[in-house]
Amino acid sequence: MAEVRLTGVWKMFGDFAAVKDMNLHVKDGEFMILLGPSGCGKTTTLRMISG
Secondary structure, eight states: OOOEEEEEEEEEETTEEEEEEEEEEEOTTOOOOOOOOTTSSHHHHHHHHHO
């Protein structure tokens, strides 16, 4: 019924690219986790998805 798809997504803060050319496809019924070190863009990505 629902899916999340990001294609070529960028998020810039001035000259700093917090997220660069991200591609993601989460199908209906799937679970997704974002893993990575501090400052790699996990929270920024979730905030872009949630609006």
